[in-house]
Amino acid sequence: GAVVSQHPSWVICKSGTSVKIECRSLDFQATTMFWYRQFPKQSLMLMATSNEGSKATYEQGVEKDKFLINHASLTLSTLTVTSAHPEDSSFYICSAPGQPGELFFGEGSRLTVL
Amino acid sequence: QKEVEQNSGPLSVPEGAIASLNCTYSDRGSQSFFWYRQYSGKSPELIMSIYSNGDKEDGRFTAQLNKASQYVSLLIRDSQPSDSATYLCAVNDYKLSFGAGTTVTVRA
Numbered sequence: 001g002a003v004v005s006q007h008p009s010w011v012i013c014k015s016g017t018s019v020k021i022e023c024r025s026l027d028f029q030a031t032t033m034f035w036y037r038q039f040p041k042q043s044l045m046l047m048a049t050s051n052e053g054s055k056a057t058y059e060q061g062v063e064k065d066k067f068l069i070n071h072a073s074l075t076l077s078t079l080t081v082t083s084a085h086p087e088d089s090s091f092y093i094c095s096a097p098g099q100p101g102e103l104f105f106g107e108g109s110r111l112t113v114l
Numbered sequence: 115q116k117e118v119e120q121n122s123g124p125l126s127v128p129e130g131a132i133a134s135l136n137c138t139y140s141d142r143g144s145q146s147f148f149w150y151r152q153y154s155g156k157s158p159e160l161i162m163s164i165y166s167n168g169d170k171e172d173g174r175f176t177a178q179l180n181k182a183s184q185y186v187s188l189l190i191r192d193s194q195p196s197d198s199a200t201y202l203c204a205v206n207d208y209k210l211s212f213g214a215g216t217t218v219t220v221r222a
Contacts, residue, residue: 043202043214044158093157103210105157
């Protein structure tokens with residue numbers, strides 16, 4: 001199957017700083033990528049859809065000014081958590097679509113905000 | 115009402131037994147259904163997809179779909195300790211909606 005690589009796999013930062021997470025499709029081009037967030041013992045919640053060359057589409061309740069998404073090329077999407085706070089600590093996962101409904105997930109990035 | 119609901123578990127089964135996982139969904143127009151496996155601290159991986167009513171078998175896994183009852187299930191036969199994970203049911207309308215997951219523990 002297709003490979004999606006995510007970096008960093010874990011990051012610890014101080015409250016108020018910004019953190020950038022990269023998601024790359026290694027062996028295919030992805031015009032669309034999805035960013036999910038997962039809190040402990042909860043399901044994956046879609047945050048936004050990243051669209052190459054255009055603005056991301058955010059889900060209801062997700063602050064677009066706090067979670068900046070850039071999809072500048074067909075193989076790279078980035079999520080920047082700005083002015084991070086402890087409540088932003090979570091597991092962030094990117095994915096790219098394959099066959100209808102099938103998603104190829106990155107390895108995930110665990111963010112801890114102190 | 116949540117879009118996708120799963121029996122919360124945790125589900126503990128002895129090695130070699132059958133693990134049965136259930137999922138219901140609210141949108142009657144949904145057409146695509148998926149089961150993902152997620153090991154602790156890892157990303158989900160797709161193990162089964164099903165689109166038509168009935169059963170679909172892949173190795174030790176069998177997915178069952180009943181659109182009239184808005185119900186999809188996953189059976190794991192001859193359960194192994196390596197099957198211990200959280201299983202996520204997902205439904206694709208325009209975008210995937212995930213259930214909260216059922217944690218399965220296979221006892222050796």
